[in-house]
Amino acid sequence: MSARLPRDGGSPDRAPIDRATVVERLKRPGLAARLVAGDHHLNPGMAIDSALTPAAVLVPLIARPKGLTTLFTQRTGHLAHHAGQISFPGGHVAPEDETPEETALRETEEEIGLARRHIEVVGRLGEYVTRTGFRVTPVVGVVAPPFDLVPDPHEVAEVFEVPLDFLLDPANHQRHSRQFQGTVRQFYAMPYRDYYIWGATAGMLINLYEVLKPR
16 A cells, blocks of 8 residues: 655745755754744643653655655544644654664554664654653654555554655644643644644644754
């Protein structure tokens, strides 16, 4: 199976970012201070559980001939956490995982069947704390086609790609609000076609933008 490929991108006047640029900008010093630390960033009064569950996700950048794209999964509707939402492949840190990179690669292989031999890990974004009690390390990897995908039907309803240029265009970065348990919550969103990318995933994409945007 292949991920659904995109047909459009961001603003036509934005120069596409290539692998070398991604690697160089991930190594810039002092990035952490500018990154969104979690869902509480837009909701200063949000309670944060002191017993956070460590997790890691892969931010897969696919090296397509026309430019980098970003791969996402849409979760199935019956899962206990984030059912039906759009996310990066990833999950809980297992006892045998020595690093967040190991967690991200293992979970990616389990969720969508993307073999780690296709993935070049090039860096990390800052840790992201979610409202649901996870401390997530986003691991950035460049993926070289061709590759096969075998999504786990229990966890993954769909796999698709979005042009990285679209995600890095500030014109596509939105802030929305929603009533949750009697409280209005603010969150980031980046709608793309029929896909509503929001919450923690959109927050991590904001961080990716902060890392990759020109200085």
